[in-house]
Amino acid sequence: MKSVCFYFQVHQPYRVKRYRVFDIGNDPEYFNDRSQSDLNNRRIAEKVAAKSYIPATKLMLELLRRHPEMRVSFSFSGVALEQLERYAPEAIELFKQVVDTGRVEILGETYYHSLAFFYSPTEFERQVTQHRDIIRRIFGVRPRVFRNTELSYRNDLGAWADREGYAGIVTEGWDPILGWRSPNYVYKPKGAANSRLLLKNYRLSDDVAFRFSSRDWSEWPLTAEKFGRWIGEVEGDTVNLFMDYETFGEHQWEDTGIFKFLEALPQELAKNPGLDFKTPSEVIESYEVKDEVDIPHILTWADTDRDLTAWVGNPMQKAAIEALYSLEDDVVLGNDRRLLEDWRKLQTSDHFYYMCTKWSQDGDVHAYFSPYESPYDAYIAYMNALSDLRLRAGKRQGARA
Amino acid sequence: MFGWEFPPFHSGGLGVACLGLTRALTQRGYEVLFVMPKKLDVKTPWAKMLFADIDNLEGIAVNSPLKAYATSSGYGKRPDEGVYANDIFGEVARYTLSGARIARHEQFDVIYAHDWLSFGAGVEAKRATGKPLIVHVHATEFDRCGGASGINEHVYAVERLGMEEADIVVAVSEFTKQTIVRHYGIPEGKVHVVHNGIDESTAPSGGRVRQLRSLKEDGRKIVLFLGRITLQKGPDYFLRAAQKVVARNPLVTFVVSGSGDMEESIMRLSADLGLSENVLFTGFLSGADRHEMYTAADLFVMPSVSEPFGIAPLESMKLGTPVIISRQSGVSEVVRHALKVDFWDVEEMAGKILSVVGYPALHRSLSENARNEADRLTWADAALKVDGIVGELVH
Incomplete structure (x- = not known):
């Protein structure tokens, strides 16, 4: 069989x-x-x-x-x-x-x-x-x-x-x-x-x-x-x-x-x-x-590296995902459902994929589809939104204190 | 090859482009005779330079003070640069006449002319010898007027004649090709696009803008405009974006480097917008100063209203300084590792400036990738395309 x-x-x-x-x-x-x-x-x-x-x-x-x-x-x-x-x-x-x-x-x-x-x-x-x-x-x-x-x-x-x-x-x-x-x-x-x-x-x-x-x-x-x-x-x-x-x-x-x-x-x-x-x-x-x-290091489906570098490989991607998870305590403890939901929506892996610049090495632009004009534009939109989210989280904290 | 300016004697991208292309062509095995209107001390071991005034045919030294990109109206207003003849058309006419004379004395296969200032000479050379003519359009009258009405009809006529008489027209971008097809009635199939390249930076050290770096010790960021201060280059949009940036982040200094016919009005505008504390004017920079200005800056902005190509952003990228370029430019067709804006969208421009100065990871990524990208945009690629075009005309 x-x-x-x-x-x-x-x-x-x-x-x-x-x-x-x-x-x-x-x-x-x-x-x-x-x-x-x-x-x-x-x-x-x-x-x-x-x-x-x-x-x-x-x-x-x-x-x-x-x-x-x-x-x-x-x-x-x-x-x-x-x-x-x-x-x-x-x-x-x-x-x-x-x-x-x-x-x-x-x-x-x-x-x-x-x-x-x-x-x-x-x-x-x-x-x-x-x-x-x-x-x-x-x-x-x-x-x-x-x-x-x-x-x-x-x-x-x-x-x-x-x-x-x-x-x-x-x-x-x-x-x-x-x-x-x-x-x-x-x-x-x-x-x-x-x-x-x-x-x-x-x-x-x-x-x-x-x-x-x-x-x-x-x-x-x-x-x-x-x-x-x-x-x-x-x-x-x-x-x-x-x-x-x-x-x-x-x-x-x-x-x-x-x-x-x-x-x-x-x-x-x-x-x-x-x-x-x-x-x-x-x-x-x-x-x-x-x-x-035995798979001690992260394996994914993506490109010839089969690792996470298409999502968190470059400085922008790393800065973005670190900034995102650094807000976890503020957001989760805040108990504001809208805020929590927005923070979670920002966790979707696609956001980081849009910031990928790996194609500049292999030249294969089409392999990395993105709705943004460039990975830089993706990063700017994301970080600006995250900055607003941080303000909202801070305000909640201020209100509690 | 008929040109008008050549480094180190140049005011804009035209001379730089002529040098880059000429050198790359000689590396492909071409022998280039580069003709200029007047005698200059140019050292080019790889190309033979000819000067139209050498044998002083009509007893008139064709001693040109002209700047290739100057508008005809601006030309007359600048008597401070040692003018022998303050009529640009007189200069061009004399250069044109020299075309046939030089062509009869030299051996060559193809005639190549850069921009309207030398188109006439190219056309005369073709008429005298019957050899094929390629005209290379680095800018058109429509670009020089910054999209404004009131192009100079005489310049337009010279440009149009050159393009019509040419066997092939080379445009520095798709952007320019569209202008040529739309405004000059040249058939699309006759216009080939050859984007500019950029060579290794050979700027000397020891410039005078080093003190600008002290600004940065206080955590300030420097955003640079570098180019002629004319309508075409959009310095007013730069200042309007600056005003929005400063309202959110006063620790940003905007540097305007260059000279031009809008210089005074731009200084006034800077004061009117309340930006005196945040905007510096350096005047025209070249050589080491220019090089240091690029490296001192955290960001270079080219807000051009209409830019056939735009080599300055490539110079900046080559030195690892990120760039924001207007979409109304040829260079935006070839560059990926840059932020792009419509020149009129000052809010978007300001937003992107704030992002680059505010997000270190963005600055770092742009810087690294821009440098690598600029390294790949070579004159050798441009020469390869020109080689193919010449091959169509000469067997």
């Missing part, structure tokens, strides 16, 4: 508007851009829902109906669900229907799609709980497998998941860490009793997510038939295909043929004898642990 395990990530940040120095102290709204730019969160939520979430999920429902053996999993950030409830409720309804088939698993993550695990373990736990709550409220299920923001992982996260009773955790299947091992088996986090590790097969995942419409790629065009054959040729127990859900219709536009590809994929996969679909929990239950994996 061999299984295909799909996990799709659904996430939309609250982008900070062009918040100017002159707004500090005068404007407590950071996320309410109303322009035609890509900083307008409502506009983006509506656009992505229309181009991707809604058509892709309709197709997913149809495929689940046509192929009773099909299984997939999703991870939704809390901030994405919040925005979709407000701006694109149809997408939420479709997601519910998909989950109601009973063949779709939902993973756990931080509500704010944050890097809190590495900066504030207590804040991390609060966000995991908050996420569990929204998943229960909307879908009525409780996640059993955990996914940390950007697939980031380190031994202590595995230990945490083990303690918390998670069946498993997903991360990147990066060769330098795996060594001779293949990502296509179930592993055990270092020192874990019960939790398991599922590793992304990044080559096959990225063939779809990144390379699908790339005409420079020698395998273009990628057909479902060809991809199904590649999956069949893989050695191992499980092929973990992890990707952003926006791959369908947003990163890869409809005219690239991505929906036709997705539609044809289940029947092409079925041509491989002994191949089935499994959710992450089912994979963990079905296959033996191959080995223990």
Whole structure:
């Protein structure tokens, strides 16, 4: 037996508007851009829902109906669900229907799609709980497998998941860490009793997510038939295909043929004898642990470094995230719900990604999408908003004292 | 190659660009005969310099006091610079006449002329020899007027004639190419964009602006405007942004370096805006002074209203001083590690100035990345493009 395990990530940040120095102290709204730019969160939520979430999920429902053996999993950030409830409720309804088939698993993550695990373990736990709550409220299920923001992982996260009773955790299947091992088996986090590790097969995942419409790629065009054959040729127990859900219709536009590809994929996969679909929990239950994996340094899915440098690598990113978490005590103790929520929305990893300047080394500008004119503009808007937040936190403190 | 100015005798980017391009072309194996209107002590071991007045054909020394970027109206108002002839058109006319004469005496394959001051000479050389002509547009009359009405029709006519007679027009930016197509009626396909580069900084040490650094010991930050004080360069927007900055952070000093026909009115404006304590005027700086001014500054601002290219920000970046540049400039097309603003949006300009002086990590990132980026913008790349253009004309 061999299984295909799909996990799709659904996430939309609250982008900070062009918040100017002159707004500090005068404007407590950071996320309410109303322009035609890509900083307008409502506009983006509506656009992505229309181009991707809604058509892709309709197709997913149809495929689940046509192929009773099909299984997939999703991870939704809390901030994405919040925005979709407000701006694109149809997408939420479709997601519910998909989950109601009973063949779709939902993973756990931080509500704010944050890097809190590495900066504030207590804040991390609060966000995991908050996420569990929204998943229960909307879908009525409780996640059993955990996914940390950007697939980031380190031994202590595995230990945490083990303690918390998670069946498993997903991360990147990066060769330098795996060594001779293949990502296509179930592993055990270092020192874990019960939790398991599922590793992304990044080559096959990225063939779809990144390379699908790339005409420079020698395998273009990628057909479902060809991809199904590649999956069949893989050695191992499980092929973990992890990707952003926006791959369908947003990163890869409809005219690239991505929906036709997705539609044809289940029947092409079925041509491989002994191949089935499994959710992450089912994979963990079905296959033996191959080995223990030791990951002492932070691993992520991003670029050739597979570390956190795309988020917190340059001086601006470091200054921003340090300034953010230095406010934790003031904000959390202040007990001002609006303030706390704004502070948490500023924890979303995307804000730091927008400040990335790594492309200036590898020249690949397009690999780092941002709604800002430059990483410097992203940093300015963020720091100005954070300066205002600090003022608000200070005022609360002053009021208490 | 017909030019008008050449370092160290220059007032603006034109001479610097001529030097950079000429040197890079010779490194590609070109032999360059660089023609200038009058005799200057220019040392260029890699290119042969010719001076139009050497054989004194008509008994008139073409001894030009002209500044390439001067407006025709501003020219007449500056009698303090040793004027032999205070009619710029007389100078240009004499230079134009020399074009045919020089062309008949020299061996070459292509004629290349920089800006309207030498277009006439280039056109005459082409008429005399039938050799192909490339005109390189570093600025147009529309830029020099700062977007204001009242361009000089004579200058416009000379520019237009040069572009029409040329086999190929080289523009320093897409921004300039659009002006050429829109205002001069030149077909798009005939205009090629070649962005300027920047060479290694060779400025000598020992400048006189060192004392400015003492300002910074009190924790003050220095924000620099460096360029001609004319409508085109937007010094008034710089001061209006300064007023907004100072209202929030009085520990910022704004330095205006340069001279020009708006100098007095800008000094008055500074006083009117209540900025006397926060604005310093250094006058025109060159060489070591200019170099030290860049390095003393925490931030360089180029608020130009209409800037065909704008080499000064690259000089600043090369020295690790972050820059804010107007989007109405050619340089903003090639530079990523800079903050960009619309020249008229003084609030945005002020906000960005406050951010750079207020967030050390922003300053550091901009500084490091700008320096690396400037190192990659070379004249060799520009010469490579020019080489391709010449290749289309000569086989």
